[in-house]
Structure formats: C-alpha cells, structure tokens
Amino acid sequence: MSFQWPDGKKAAITVSFDDARLSQIDVGIPLLNEYDVKGTFYVSFGALEKRLEGWKAAVVAGHEIGNHTVNHPCSGNFAFARSRANEDYTLDRMESELIDANAKIEEVLGVIPTTFAYPCGQKFVGRGENVKSYVPLVAKHFDCGRGFKDESENCPEVVDLAQAMGIDFDRATFAELLPQIKRAEEQGGWLFYAGHEVGDDGRQMVQSDTLRKLCEYCGEHSEIWLDTAAKVSAWIKEQQG
Numbered sequence: 001m002s003f004q005w006p007d008g009k010k011a012a013i014t015v016s017f018d019d020a021r022l023s024q025i026d027v028g029i030p031l032l033n034e035y036d037v038k039g040t041f042y043v044s045f046g047a048l049e050k051r052l053e054g055w056k057a058a059v060v061a062g063h064e065i066g067n068h069t070v071n072h073p074c075s076g077n078f079a080f081a082r083s084r085a086n087e088d089y090t091l092d093r094m095e096s097e098l099i100d101a102n103a104k105i106e107e108v109l110g111v112i113p114t115t116f117a118y119p120c121g122q123k124f125v126g127r128g129e130n131v132k133s134y135v136p137l138v139a140k141h142f143d144c145g146r147g148f149k150d151e152s153e154n155c156p157e158v159v160d161l162a163q164a165m166g167i168d169f170d171r172a173t174f175a176e177l178l179p180q181i182k183r184a185e186e187q188g189g190w191l192f193y194a195g196h197e198v199g200d201d202g203r204q205m206v207q208s209d210t211l212r213k214l215c216e217y218c219g220e221h222s223e224i225w226l227d228t229a230a231k232v233s234a235w236i237k238e239q240q241g
C-alpha cells in the first residue's frame with residue numbers, strides 16, 4: 001500500500017483534550033480559535049453541563065466532540081474509579097455505555113461522535129483469567145480509539161485505528177514537543193496529542209504557551225496537517241481501504 005496524506009502534506013497532528021475540563025472552554029478553545037485550529041474534545045458529562053453554551057459554540061466553530069464513555073471507568077487502582085472499575089465491568093455494560101454516551105452527546109450537542117478516547121488509556125474489562133479487551137467494541141462503533149501515555153506517533157500504513165497511540169502533552173514545553181514533531185515529519189506519521197486542562201500551571205495542564213507555539217509552528221509549516229481526530233482518522237481509514 002502506498003499511503004499519501006492529502007494536499008501534499010507530509011505528516012498530521014491532532015490536539016485532543018479529555019473530560020470537558022472547564023479550562024478547555026475558558027482558555028483552550030479561545031486560543032485554538034485565534035489560530036483557526038480545530039481540536040478534538042473527549043467529553044465527560046457532569047463537566048460538559050457546566051459550560052454547555054460554550055460547547056455548543058465549540059461545535060459551531062468546527063471543533064470535534066468525541067466519546068469518552070458515560071462513567072469514565074478506569075482501573076480500581078485509581079481511587080476515583082473504585083466504584084466504576086474496569087475490573088468490575090462486562091463487555092455488555094461497556095458497549096451499552098459507549099452507545100449511551102453517543103446518544104447523550106447527540107441529544108445535547110446535535111453531533112454523533114466518530115472517535116473515542118479510552119479513559120485512563122485502559123482497554124480492558126474484568127480481571128485475571130477473565131480479562132477481555134474492549135478494543136473490538138471501539139472498532140465496531142468508532143473510526144478511531146485513542147490511548148494515553150503511549151510512546152509513538154502513529155504510522156498511517158499500519159496503525160490499527162481502534163487503538164491509536166495518544167501522547168500525553170500535559171505540562172510539556174514546546175521544546176519537548178519539537179523532536180516528536182520532527183520525527184513525525186520524517187516518518188510521515190500522525191502525532192496524536194492528549195491533554196486535559198489548558199492554562200499556565202497545574203499537574204494535568206497543557207501549557208497555553210506550548211499550545212500557542214504549536215499552532216504557530218503548524219501555521220508556518222504547511223507540510224503539517226493539523227486537524228481533528230475525525231478528519232485524520234477518516235483519511236487514514238479510506239487510504240487503508
């Protein structure tokens with residue numbers, strides 16, 4: 001297979017943000033809008049309702065809303081997830097919650113998500129000998145599922161879009177991102193960034209300065225396709241046939 005990016009582009013970058021953290025509406029989206037950059041937002045419902053008008057405006061501005069489940073299950077090793085631990089889930093429960101989250105997003109924002117981000121990057125239900133992967137469910141319902149704290153850009157010829165690599169860019173300086181971007185350009189890859197808050201300081205915080213420099217860099221390097229996960233994964237899917 002000979003893979004080609006559209007319009008002579010040499011690499012792709014997506015910036016994505018999880019959990020509908022309030023600073024995404026208050027800081028992140030206004031910053032992206034300044035550069036006419038479209039981001040992907042994997043939303044959680046309690047937080048989404050606190051900035052509902054902002055999310056409606058984000059949809060109108062062309063940002064992507066993605067599925068991040070209804071209840072954000074993660075391993076029960078995280079104290080916050082103990083009452084909704086992957087270890088206690090079944091595939092049936094997971095599938096119905098994936099479908100419910102899409103229905104809820106359609107109801108409140110009028111769009112149907114085509115991409116997904118695994119809460120905590122974890123892709124299993126059950127424990128021990130009964131562990132099962134829920135990657136096949138994500139493959140069935142979405143064009144793409146993004147991991148978290150992965151270590152590589154995605155190679156478009158070979159990536160299984162149901163478990164695309166997602167690189168954590170919380171706290172990172174632009175100088176730290178630059179080698180990853182250069183490598184994606186050299187390899188013709190898709191760099192799929194994953195973050196949480198947007199602002200100046202904090203543990204799960206994409207630095208405003210980093211995001212601004214990333215937008216500026218991509219503005220100056222027309223060989224990079226900076227777009228949503230929906231757009232990039234749809235292109236890869238089509239090329240993979």
Ligand SMILES: [Zn+2]
Pocket residue numbers: 018019068072119120
């Ligand atoms: Zn999350």
